[in-house]
Amino acid sequence: MPPALELTGRTFGRLVAVERSHKDATGAWMWLCRCGCARYVHVRGATLTAGRASACSSCAASMRARTHGETGSPLYQRWRAMLDRCENSHHRAWRDYGGRGIAVCPRWRSYELFAADMGSTFRPDLELDRIDTDGDYEPRNCRWISHAAQQSNKRNNHVIEWRGHVKTVTQWGSTLGIPSNTLVHRLRRGWSVDRALTTGASRDVLLELANEAAS
Ligand SMILES: [Zn+2]
Secondary structure, eight states, X not given: OOOOOOOXXXXXXXXXXXXXXXXXXXXXXXXXXXXXXXXEEEEEHHHHHTTOOOSOHHHHHHHHHHHHTOTTSHHHHHHHHHHHHHHOTTSTTGGGTGGGTOOBOGGGGSHHHHHHHHGGGXXXXXXXXXXXXXXXXXXXXXXXXEHHHHHHHHHXXXXXXXXXXXXXXXXXXXXXXXXXXXXXXXXXXXXXXXXXXXXTOOHHHHHHHHHHXXX
């Protein structure tokens, strides 16, 4: 593998390379870049130097969609929000999406292709939902569901870090032997995470976690 390029401070269109960030799944270096719109995005160094990225995906898409007059459409807003959750580390929900490694598939970085795949089943009262919540945004993992159904899923998929482990409410429920709806209700009533996860939990599992923490 050739040595990583030094791109700090260099400008690529609207993007300025801030710092080398991490390697992606293929071992290529990703750079944290700041776009002219103040969003932060991660872009492959090779993509930058090849001139194939000159703005964050939202700005790039806005420029394209503006020519199609679509930026205000509800479908477009769903698409743009999806990209923001996964690629803008300053987005309020980034921690649960991009920050957990959830990505948008290459095909759907194009609004036109996203609209081609998902447009026919869309209605403005529906939200974009991932079937496997650890999976990416891609055609086989996505569907439209009602806002109410999504809120219920979100509570079950809420990520909790406890005793050195990061799991969703559903995963904690099955690990500890507590129904996930019970956990959701406890947390909504303001129980501490510690009390919510230990009350009625499997003694064996709690002992295991304690031993792990001690070793
Ligand atoms: Zn931008």
